[in-house]
Amino acid sequence: MTDEKKPEWFDPDKADSFSSVVKPGVSAGNTERPAAKSGRFVKKKNVPRIDPVSLAEDIKAGGRTALAKGITLIESNAEHDFQTAQTLLQKLLPESGRSIRVGITGVPGAGKSTFIESFGSYLCGLGHKVAVLAVDPTSSLTGGSILGDKTRMEKLARNPRAFIRPSPSGGKLGGVHRKTRETMLLCEAAGFDIILVETVGVGQSEVIVRDMVDFFMLLVLTGAGDELQGMKKGIMELADAVIVNKADGPNEQTAKKTKEEYNRILHFLQPATKGWQTAALTSSAVQEKGIEEIWETIRAFESFTKNSGIFDERRRLQTKQWLNDMIVDQLQASFFHHRQVKHLLPKVENEVISGSRPVASGVEELFKAFFEAKK
Ligand SMILES: Nc1nc2c(ncn2[C@@H]2O[C@H](COP(=O)(O)OP(=O)(O)O)[C@@H](O)[C@H]2O)c(=O)[nH]1
Ligand SMILES: [Mg+2]
Numbered sequence: 001m002t003d004e005k006k007p008e009w010f011d012p013d014k015a016d017s018f019s020s021v022v023k024p025g026v027s028a029g030n031t032e033r034p035a036a037k038s039g040r041f042v043k044k045k046n047v048p049r050i051d052p053v054s055l056a057e058d059i060k061a062g063g064r065t066a067l068a069k070g071i072t073l074i075e076s077n078a079e080h081d082f083q084t085a086q087t088l089l090q091k092l093l094p095e096s097g098r099s100i101r102v103g104i105t106g107v108p109g110a111g112k113s114t115f116i117e118s119f120g121s122y123l124c125g126l127g128h129k130v131a132v133l134a135v136d137p138t139s140s141l142t143g144g145s146i147l148g149d150k151t152r153m154e155k156l157a158r159n160p161r162a163f164i165r166p167s168p169s170g171g172k173l174g175g176v177h178r179k180t181r182e183t184m185l186l187c188e189a190a191g192f193d194i195i196l197v198e199t200v201g202v203g204q205s206e207v208i209v210r211d212m213v214d215f216f217m218l219l220v221l222t223g224a225g226d227e228l229q230g231m232k233k234g235i236m237e238l239a240d241a242v243i244v245n246k247a248d249g250p251n252e253q254t255a256k257k258t259k260e261e262y263n264r265i266l267h268f269l270q271p272a273t274k275g276w277q278t279a280a281l282t283s284s285a286v287q288e289k290g291i292e293e294i295w296e297t298i299r300a301f302e303s304f305t306k307n308s309g310i311f312d313e314r315r316r317l318q319t320k321q322w323l324n325d326m327i328v329d330q331l332q333a334s335f336f337h338h339r340q341v342k343h344l345l346p347k348v349e350n351e352v353i354s355g356s357r358p359v360a361s362g363v364e365e366l367f368k369a370f371f372e373a374k375k
Helices: 052-060 064-075 079-095 112-125 145-152 154-158 173-189 205-210 225-230 249-266 291-308 310-337 339-353 359-374
Strands: 100-105 130-135 162-165 194-199 215-220 241-244 279-282
Touching: 052 064, 052 079, 052 173, 064 079, 064 162, 064 173, 079 173, 100 112, 100 205, 100 291, 112 130, 112 145, 112 154, 112 162, 112 194, 112 291, 130 173, 130 205, 154 162, 162 173, 173 194, 173 310, 194 205, 205 215, 215 291, 241 249, 241 291, 249 279, 279 291, 291 310, 310 339, 339 359
Parallel strands: 100 194, 100 215, 130 162, 130 194, 215 241, 241 279
Antiparallel strands: none
16 A cells, blocks of 8 residues: 555554555546446445454464554544454453553653563563553653654563553543553453553653552652652652662662662551552662562562452452543543533633633533433
């Protein structure tokens, strides 16, 4: 397919099968193909339809192309892909869940991608299958960070036991959230037993990732004591481990001191997981130091939470939260897309802004219009 046959809004990231194809016009007198009768649509032929049942089988069998295809289907914003994607998920649901899900956050430059490269390679070496996903609220704006990650994870990307999928772009963070969770289920059904989810530590995304993983770690850099004080307490209270990265070369001693300072502070904070004392550790992602200890910490966390029932309880709550989030998203979307609401909203906005009407009364009118037209 050549470029000029694609519509101008064609998304280059999508597989060919997801784009509509603009057929070249048929000129009069063309002998290869008779001209279509005017006023009738020409049925598009040979557009491969995805069969979710056989795709599910291929994913279960460990087919990487099938997995990538399944994820693309889930990420598609096209309405007609939604049902196919849901059937696929339905088929794979019984095979999902058998993994440990690890979230990794930290400011840009903390070394998350480099750490995942080392950590992921180490885990593959132990015989695990590692899937790396990303939730990046900035990727749809800049389109840049994916590129950075791919080059950081060069070694891991070549490992046959690893699978790396950049953040789905476009749409609201809420949508990215849903897609990443569904992608996670697909990866599990494909036999990946460790899922690493990288997210940039800015804004809402770390809370969203905390809600989809079992173990959450915060990567930090060495810093003076007051920098530590300025660190958002909220983020620290989400973490099951704090990793002081770049503990190498002249930075090694400082990193150890920073680790101790973190441990002192963590002692006074609310733990992210009941009964689990979040501790600080050091690592060097480039020199591959501290990696083993971090894995041992995760394993200890896993057996502690599985024995106490917290592991399963958290997953149940996360699924409930997911359902709730999706209901809220859908309600919001259907409300603001509603014809009558769209029609009335500017008027109501003007009335409340100019102070001629109370806000609650404006809301009431809009909801009345919304529900009336539904009947
Ligand atoms: N010295 C040192 N540099 C590191 C380490 N980890 C990452 N870096 C460097 O820090 C920079 C940012 O790393 P990156 O993994 O892209 O950070 P991210 O934005 O958190 O994903 C890169 O130049 C890395 O080479 C480490 O353990 N030691
Ligand atoms: Mg990164």
